[in-house]
Structures are given as C-alpha cells and as structure tokens.
Amino acid sequence: MLNEHSDILAYAADKELARAHLARLEDALTEHTQPVWESVRQDLSQRQKLGAILGFSTALSDLLIVHPQLLTALGDQLDADHSLQIHLANDDERSHIAALRLAYYQRLITIAAHDLTHEHPHALLPKISTLISDLVDQTLQVGVNLAYRYVSDAHKIDFAVIAMGKSGARELNYISDVDVIYIAQPRDPNTPDSEVTRIGTALANWLSRAVTTPGPIPALWELDPNLRPEGKQGPLVRTLASYQAYYDRWAQPWEFQALLKARPVAGDQQTGQAFIDHVWPKVWHIANTDGFVDDVRKMRQRVEANLPRKRAERELKLAPGGLRDIEFTVQLLQLVHGRTDTTLRVAHTITAIKALSQAGYIGRQSGAKLEEHYRFLRLLEHRSQLQRLRRTHEVPPLSQLGTIATSLGYSAEELEERWHTIRREVRELHSAIFYHPLLPSLASLSPDNVVLEEHAAKERLAAIGFTDPQRALRNLHALTAGLSRTATIQRHVLPAMIGWMAQASEPDHGLNAFRDVSEQLGTTSWYMRLLRDSAVVAPRLAKLLATSRYIAAMLPTLPDAIVWLEDDAQLIPRTRDQLAHELAALLRRRKTPEQKAMAGRYLRRKEILRMAIGQTLGLVSANEVHKALSDVMDLAIEASLAAACQTTQCLARHTVIALGRLGGNEIGYVSDADVLFVYESQEGISDDVAYAEAKGVATRTLALLSAPGAEPSITADIQLRPEGKQGAVTRSIESYLAYYERWGSTWERQALLRARYCCGDKSLAQRWLAGIENFRYPHQGLAPNQVQEIQMMKIRMEKERIPRGVDPLRHVKLGRGGLADVEWTIQLLQLHFAGRYPQLRGSSTCAMITTAVSLGLMEKHEGEILIEAWSQASQIRGLNVLATGKTGSSVDIVPDDSEVLRLMAAIAHIPLQRSQDISELYARAARRARTVTNKLFYNE
DSSP: OTGGGGGGGGGOSSHHHHHHHHHHHHHHOOTTTHHHHHHHHTOHHHHHHHHHHHTTOHHHHHHHHHOGGGGGGGGSOSSSOOOOOOOOSSOOHHHHHHHHHHHHHHHHHHHHHHHHHOSOHHHHHHHHHHHHHHHHHHHHHHHHHHHHHHSTTGGGEEEEEEEOHHHHTTOOOSSOOEEEEEEEEESSTTSOHHHHHHHHHHHHHHHHHHHHSOOSSOOOOOEEOTTSTTGGGSOSEEOHHHHHHHHHHTOOHHHHHHGGGOEEEEEOHHHHHHHHHHHHHHHTTGGGSTTHHHHHHHHHHHHHHTSOHHHHHHBSSSSTTSHHHHHHHHHHHHHHHTTTOGGGOOOOHHHHHHHHHHTTSSOHHHHHHHHHHHHHHHHHHHHHHHTTTOOOOBOOOGGGOHHHHHHTTOOHHHHHHHHHHHHHHHHHHHHHHHTGGGOGGGGGTOTTOOOOOHHHHHHHHHHTTOSOHHHHHHHHHHHHOSSSHHHHHHHHHHHHHHHHHHHSSOHHHHHHHHHHHHHHHTTOHHHHHHHHHOSSHHHHHHHHHHHOHHHHHHGGGSGGGGGGGGOGGGGSOOOHHHHHHHHHHHHHTOOSHHHHHHHHHHHHHHHHHHHHHHHHTTSSOHHHHHHHHHHHHHHHHHHHHHHHHTTSOOOEEEEEEEEHHHHTTOOOTTOOEEEEEEEEEOTTOOHHHHHHHHHHHHHHHHHHHHSOSSSOOOOEEOTTSTTGGGSOSEEEHHHHHHHHHHTOOHHHHHHHTTOEEEEEOHHHHHHHHHHTHHHHSOTTOOOHHHHHHHHHHHHHHHHHHSOTTOOGGGBTTTSTTSHHHHHHHHHHHHHHHTTTOGGGOOOOHHHHHHHHHHTTSSOHHHHHHHHHHHHHHHHHHHHHHHHHOOOSGGGGBOOOOHHHHHHHHHHTTOOGGGTTHHHHHHHHHHHHHHHHHHHHTSOO
C-alpha cells in the first residue's frame, strides 16, 4: 500500500515520520471512513497535502488517525467562503462542544495543509494568520450561541466578546492564547448590574470551558481575560458603563496601548462596537502622557531582563531581536504619530509597517526589511507551534531543527544562521527607523533615508522625552550639517546617541552639552574616532550628559576627559602618589606663583570630574569619592602653599593642618576646606621675623586659592583658628599650645578631633599634632559643664543656621538626624573616652562609630543607625550636586522636586519609579538617628 502512494511523501519534511503516520492512519480506517480515504487517494493535490501534514505535524496527524472523517478537509479550498457550522439532532451539551472542536480542527487542517504545501510560505503568512483569526472568531461566535442555549437567564442580557492582542489584530498563530474582554448589557434597563454581570460571568465561563477544558476532542486554546481592567483582581465581566468609567478615570497608559488591537469578535456586535467607539479615541492620546515612551521602553527592558538566559538563546518573541522588538517599534511609532495621522490607526502589524512607510515615517527600504524579518520570525513561530500544536515561542535546538528547516527550504544550519542574522538586524533597525528620520542631513546619503516634516519630528522628539523639541532639532541640524568628516561621523553616531539620551533623565541637557563638546572637539581626529569606533564611549557620554547637569556643565570645559570613558581604570580614584607625581610635573612647567596655584586648582577640577563620572556610571562609591576629593584638595592647597613660598627668603618652615570634613577625608564635590596654618622659624631667625614671613605665606596661600581665574576657586576657611576671625592667620607650635592650655574652649577641643596633616612641612605637622594630643584627647574626659556647653552650642546651631521655612528633617547637614547629629554624637564620645582608648583617636566618622561599638560605648544597632543616616545624608549632598549642578547651600536640602529626585535616582542607579525612596528612606534613617543622638548626645 505504501508503494502505491509514494507521491504522498513529496511534501513530507520528515519522510520517516510520514510513513509511520500513514501506516497508523490506514490501520485506523473503517468502512465508514474508507470512502473518504479513497477520495484522497484519487486526488494528487490531496495526497500531497496529506503527506505534508503527516510528515510535519504530529498533533494534526494524531487527529486524522483518531478522526479519519477529518480527511475531507484536504479537499476544501483555502479561499472559499467558510462559515463554521455544527448540526446535531440532539441537545446534548457535550456533543455540541465536541462537534464545535471537530469543526474547528477540520478547518485548521485545511489551513495547515495549504500552508505546508505552498511554494512561498513567507508570502502566504499574513493570509494564514488572518484565516486562523477568522476561524477563532467563528468558533467564539458559535460558542457564544451555544452558551446562550445552555446558560439560564442568558436571554436577559446582550453579551459581547472583544478580542485583544494578536486575535484583535487578526494575526494569530496556530496556537495562541486568545486575549479577550467580556461585556454584558441588560436588555431590560431595570435589570440590576449584579444580575447582569452574574449572567455574563456564567456565559464567559461556559465559553471558556467549551474551548479550554480537556475532553475527548483536544482543547483548542486558552481564553485569556487578564487584559481586562484590574487584571486578575478585577471582575471577569463588566457592563459597558463600568468599562467606560474605568477607562475614563483609572486606566494606565499601557492599558490603552493594549486597546490598539481591540476588536469585537463575537456576541452582540452593537454592544461590542459601542465599547470600541468609546475607547478608540483615547488610545491615540496616550503618547501625550509624560514619560509614556520611557515607561514603555522600561517595560520592554524588564521583560528582557527577566527572561532566563538559556531561554533567551532560543526565544523568538521576547528576546532581543525578536518579534516583540518589531511590535514595540511599530506600535510606538503608531502611537506617537497616530495622534495626528489617522492613516496609522490600524491593528495589523504588517499593515501598520506599510502605512508608516507610505506616510514617510520610516524609510521604504527599512520598512521592507522590517516586514521581511517580521514575516520570517512569525513563520518560524508558526512552524515551531504546528509540529505539536503547543503554544511555544522557542525555536527547537539545532539538533531538532531539521524538520522545520526542510519545510521552509533550508538545511538546519542555514535556518539557524538566517535566524541569528535577522535577530541582529532587527535590533539595529529600531535605531535606524526611530531616530534616523530626525536628522535632515541623512536624506542626501540615500534615497531611502526619509526625513520627518518638522511637526512629525517634534512629535517624535517630544514623545521620547525632549521638552524643547524645537531646540533639539536645531542642535541636530547644527551637528550634522555640511560635508566635513566631523558631520559625516556625527550622522552615523547621532541616531544611537539620541536613543541613549532618550533613555536618560534629561535628554535636552544631554543634547545641548553634546553640541558644546562636539563644537570644541569636532576638528580633533581622536574624538570622532572614539565616538565611532569605541563600543562604550558614545553610550556612556550620552548617559552622562543627559543624566548629570553637573557633568554636562563641566565636561565641555575639560573635553579631553572623554578619553577616560573607554577605560574603567581611568574612572576610579588615583592614589595620592599618582596625584602628587602629576602635580609635580605640572608645577615644573609653570613659572609664576599664580600659574603654579592654578595648576593645583586644575588638578582638583580634573579629579572632581573624574569622580563625578565614575560615580554616575556606578564605578565609584560615595566613600571613595570623599577620599579622592580630600586627597586632591590637599594637593591643590599644597600647590598654592608652594607658590606662596616661592618668593620668600625661607625664614620659616610652614605646614597646613586639615580640619572638619577635610580632616576626616570626607569632603564632597563643593566642600570648603577648613585649615590651620603653622610655622616654625629657621635656626637663627627671630620669631618676629619668621612670623612676618609666615603671615605673608598664609595670606598669600589663601589668596591664590580663592583668586578669580580659569580654574574654580577654593574657599579655605581658617575660622577654626584660635580667637577665630580676630586671631592670627598662623601661629607657631608654642603659640598654639599656650593658647589651648590657657584659653582653649570645649568646642575647640572638639574641632581638633579631626585635625590631620594636610601639606607643607610634615615633620612640623607631626610635632604640632603630638603637642595637642592631651588637649583634644583629655585623659579624664569632659566635665559636666563642658558637656552642657557642647549640647547648648548644638541646639543654637540647629535653631539659628537652618534656613527659615526648611523642614529640619530635610536638612541633611544641620537637621535632625543629619550629618551634624551623627558627627557631634561620635565626637562627644571621643572627647569622653579617646584619652583612655587610643583606638578612638581618628578623624573618620564611620570608622570611629565602628570603633565605639567595638569598645561597647554604643550598641551595635545604634552604630548601624548612625552610619546609615550619615551615609545617606552624604550621598544626598553628592547626588544633589551631580543632578542639579548647584553648588550652594541648597545641596544640603533633600529636594521635593520630582524631576530632581528622578535625576538623583538615575545617578544612584535606583529605578526611576522609586525615586521618592530617596527622600522617604532618608527621612526614616534621620528619625532613627535622631533617637540615637537624643540618647547618646543629649542623654535623654
């Protein structure tokens, strides 16, 4: 028998599989089904279609073997008008469901048979999807009709089924979940809504059972109602008024995006159409929602991030370069431009690609390639599902790909290679399609490069986050106009740069700064080469400029720093020795004191930018920033001190002592430098003569640090010196010690806790530090009146120095639970106990808290609370600077501006939707720290 039908194997992708299925089929024939089989045997076309199914789809082959009467499907025409009908004499519910399913499978076999034997399956793909969708529509309609027959009281309502997703767009796969929404309307307006939804729910549940529950005839597909309002938590069925109220008041933008493909498919058409008429106009306004494109993009990124790596390797739909990438690009363009162009308001993906191309929103070649790749991926998805009629979006491994490959005219290796090529190209196409048309100068390079009209370009720029699209367009034109090599390279890199900036918080600032940098460096070959050839420089530059206003303002003044972006090692703190070596080289090339001081200030600006970039890219911690900036501040002061000494007769030795946050190696991007000057006369030089020179050196050093110039000035504060503003700018060791012994106050003891060597004569500094040991670390600790003195000073400072109207809980420096609370608490413990415990003789706040815990001077949880509050407060100051570019006292206040919080969140690598966590977590940490301060500092 097999030899008589060898032509059956002509279209069999797996001939051995076809022979096995054919043998089983012939064994299953009965006298009732023999005539059908004879009809197939006598028709060449039917025999070939049978062979195609038997040699490819195990699931459909099993159906034919169990139900040979379905062989009649092989003779049905694909284009013939088809209406799914079932005829049964009895009113048996189970028989009706079985008949419905058999009718469905009979038509599906017809569709699959034509698909598998078509010469050009890529070309046939849209039609196959449409026919499957129509079959599902008809099945749902027959199912609704049957539900009315078997659900009591069904006659009281009108019931409608709205298809969503691929079903709504009429582009279903062979086996897909069918996304639906159910609507119930009373035929009698007096029927209570509760009764209406009860009946509607019964109809929906009956319909779901009819197509999804196991039975003698396999289930068809899942009905998925989870795109309904409130998802799984919401009612399964609502009235039209309930839907309208929800979409008018509470629906999220993504829910309207889901409605882009909504379509009435079964039940009462008037009810279904009323639903569509209400929601359809709303779909086309969601792109006006602030952050819509950013939210959609991040939703897509979350899907990719949550996809297991092993699965992603074979994933057709959700992995990078998959179907969802194409659908994301197309829908985004539809929603952005469909607000004003109604020709784009279509649900079918391929139709939408054609509409976008014809209307000039994407280039014709790009559109054609996008459509071609979409057809290929969908066809591969169809074939992967058709083998076993299982819902899958994974391509079988290469070892199992042979049957699918043969059915498409490839070898397994060729199909695998083709698929991987398409994945790469799909990923690249998003940039080409979405951003290229924003650059007018690209139009001259290729006839396929479309350029958006100004209105459309502004729409697209606004949708991706640019708040001033007009200025953005001017920047883009300026960057890409002309025939220079610079403009040519800019035309290549800018589409991707726009995309990276759009993913950041402030694309407008980013593009403005990028233009500034490019205008300064555009003629240098290394800059353009870096942008074009480096895999990391361009995306990092885009992120930095569009995330940190501080960096966006600084980088154009030090554009050579862009080279650092290629190497992580260039973006981490340099050692003190490395910095000193560079400073020495800079000073050798400078002659005047002013030039040498400016070299130190230049080095400081350079390292500040290095740390700002490193922190924003997540390569450097806040503590590393503090230490690095303290080191370079020391060296900047050293340069000015050396410059001030340049014109002296060297009658004295000079050193600078660091105090405050500089002394603790804890300064930030905009901190002042608290210092003291110490001198010692050279042998044979009287103190009066030495002091005269030392006073000049100290005064000159301060002037060189603060003088206006090309580099940012440095405020070196000497108000912590003996006698404050009225005191001498520098003193000898003996003078300092005499003052502290006779007149030193408690607060001066406290200030000296953080004293350390900064620069100058190190031996002199060490002797000075040794001399003040007993003063700052009193062996007996503090007397009660001294403790009270510190407490009252802290209370006064909090009352007088926090600006009026500022919530003390939001002031990270002086407010409750802020930096001062933590620092004064540990410093009070040091004054009490450092005389007895040498371990407490240090200047680092967090290190001393940890030591105090180890000594039992505070509980472990108290130490953790203080460190957490101090760390958060310090981080907020730094983030405030990086985000806003401000350098005044406002950086000490937790911002309440949501935009600033979003910038800070981006720099801190906190998800933008959680940007409020910055202020909320700090408030919590500060409240807890204040409780510890009240106990340990105020003894409450």
